[in-house]
Amino acid sequence: MKTIIIYESKHHGNTKKVCDRVAAECQVELIEAGSVGADFNWEDYDLMGFASGIAYSKFYDSVSRVAEQIPAGKGTFFIYTCAKNDKDFAAKIKKVVEERGAKCLGTYGCRGFNTYGPLKLIGGMNKSNPNEDELKAAVEFVKKVEKTYEK
Numbered sequence: 324m325k326t327i328i329i330y331e332s333k334h335h336g337n338t339k340k341v342c343d344r345v346a347a348e349c350q351v352e353l354i355e356a357g358s359v360g361a362d363f364n365w366e367d368y369d370l371m372g373f374a375s376g377i378a379y380s381k382f383y384d385s386v387s388r389v390a391e392q393i394p395a396g397k398g399t400f401f402i403y404t405c406a407k408n409d410k411d412f413a414a415k416i417k418k419v420v421e422e423r424g425a426k427c428l429g430t431y432g433c434r435g436f437n438t439y440g441p442l443k444l445i446g447g448m449n450k451s452n453p454n455e456d457e458l459k460a461a462v463e464f465v466k467k468v469e470k471t472y473e474k
């Protein structure tokens with residue numbers, strides 16, 4: 324089974340931090356959403372993760388654009404970092420892949436350092452996120468998704 328995570332992390336590298344830890348501890352490849360071109364071979368992978376910071380309550384457009392091309396039958400999972408982890412920010416992108424016949428196996432979200440707008444003036448919020456516990460939880464999440472998919 325081959326797994327790849329397609330990500331964008333443009334605000335403070337918060338989501339990349341999560342993806343890097345997952346890649347260090349699980350058998351997954353990482354690719355930036357902006358590097359997914361026409362030559363990307365979906366058939367090389369069984370399980371696709373989509374990872375993003377959240378802007379205006381949704382995944383970054385670059386990640387959503389890739390998700391819009393997913394072929395039917397793939398397993399998918401979602402990872403995000405956000406300011407306030409109080410709702411399912413993956414709901415929209417999940418709907419997109421489900422409509423294309425992919426299967427959603429889970430979502431993991433945690434807080435990330437945020438200096439959007441006036442927050443900058445006070446040094447931002449969530450300065451120490453994602454923290455060690457959140458990174459560990461992300462790894463456990465991906466391991467669990469991989470096991471679920473194997474069954």
Ligand SMILES: Cc1cc2nc3c(=O)[nH]c(=O)nc-3n(C[C@H](O)[C@H](O)[C@H](O)COP(=O)(O)O)c2cc1C
Pocket residue numbers: 331332333334335336337338339375376377378379380381404405406407408434435436437438439
């Ligand atoms: C333009 C902008 C819009 C944002 N919108 C939201 C939002 O709607 N909800 C939220 O919880 N966080 C929001 N955030 C905070 C980011 O999602 C958070 O800092 C995230 O960890 C950034 O991830 P990244 O460093 O991987 O890009 C926003 C940040 C920016 C810069």
